[in-house]
Amino acid sequence: MSLATHTQLVREFAESHLTGEENNDYHIRLKLDHTMRVLDNGLAIVADERITGRTGELAAMAALYHDIGRFPQFTRYRTFKDADSVNHGRMGVLTLRRLDLPGGFTTEEWRLIRAAVGLHNVKDLNPALTNPLAAMVNVTRDADKIDIFTVILDYLASPRSPDRVVLLQLEEDPARYTPAVMDAVLSGGSCDYSLLRFEKDFLLLMTGWLFSLTYATSARLLLERGLVARTFGMLPSTPEVEALEAKVMDHLRARGAVRS
DSSP: OOHHHHHHHHHHHHHTTOOSOHHHHHHHHHHHHHHHHHHHHHHHHHHHTTOOHHHHHHHHHHHHHTTTTHHHHHHHHSOOOGGGSOOHHHHHHHHHHHSOOOSSSOHHHHHHHHHHHHHTTOSSOOTTOOTTHHHHHHHHHHHHHHHHHHHHHHHHHSOOOTTOTTTTTOBOOSSOOOHHHHHHHHTTOOOOGGGOOBHHHHHHHHHHHTTTOSOHHHHHHHHHTTHHHHHHHTSOOOHHHHHHHHHHHHHHHHHTOSOO
């Protein structure tokens, strides 16, 4: 496997969607940069969790190609909101079927990579999923979530997108969040995107991901990069938020992600 060859293919495919129009190119480059960081996160998880051999290589490919559908999605619909356009995981599967892909993987292995791309953004995974596909999907989902923390927090610290595509056009309000979102996250469950109304809801959604990360490595990377602390620092100071932060930290300690 030549990782550099596959990385170059993704870069060239993404850049083929650049038009010279500032807003378009901002979003295309945003997703390209995200893709490369997700690959780096995936490689870190694979190494630290000792996911070896072909399974580790396939997991890296799944991480690299996970958002390949985002580029045609934005070009066609001018949004990253799947509910208003197309499921970007399924778009990724279709895109991979059309691309002239490098050699080095069997037909069955490409089927697994496409399956991982198609599953990376589903709300709930089938618990009966087996390796190598299970590892490919779980590495990709964790690596993706880690970088989404970075993208959202950096955007909120210094907004650059005038049409607010990055935050799915959610309402700006420094103090408000949706009670149903808080309830879902506090219960330790996942939250449906359809419930999101305010920017703070997206931050709450992200904190909920901390309960569902597959690998302790993923939680450790989020903590070491200060992303958990930054997230709670951007949420309003309420008893519910404080309770959520305490619950999150207790969970991360139990996972062994908090190093003494």
